[in-house]
Amino acid sequence: MAQMGQQSNQSMQAGMNGQGATISERELLQLALSDAKYTAAAINTFALECVSETLRRDYLTILGEVHSQEKQIFDLMQQKGYYTVQNANPQDIAQAKSKFSSQAQ
Template identity: 40%
Template sequence: MANLTDKEIMSSILNEHKLSASSLTNLVLESACPMLRSDAESILTKTFNGQKQVFDIMSQKGWYPVQNANQQEISMAQQKVKNIQSQM
């Protein structure tokens, strides 16, 4: 079996956090039981925090490069969100 690099391990952990966040989001949205929903929300918050830590480490090491949005792109995205919210 080949040895995994630190980058591969971190990438796998990041992907697991993303999958967990997606599944937990569905659980929160579909929970009829308030206690289950609350527990799932708590776990989801911890999952978000863990994902952010892994992402930050990967980004610092250059393993997850991101392109910064310019102000025009940010403004356009904010306007789209406002439009969606006003339609709800």
């Protein structure tokens, strides 16, 4: 991951199909994050539906590794300004908490 972060946007662009089309670093990271999310969801399903306890533990180990990779991609995207997240204001948090605590009762 660190090596990817050190490369410039120009060096991350790759020709596709000989047509001169390029993919930016941002697009590449977005694809990697989407792929990691999809992979995590699939492995989670495999683990939940697994009959063998040994295989289930293996899937959960792999799932942890995928989550770690996903976090590294996310952190890199945030660092580069490709993925910005706004903090929720306290009033919105209190409103959501109130809404969901009343539904649980």
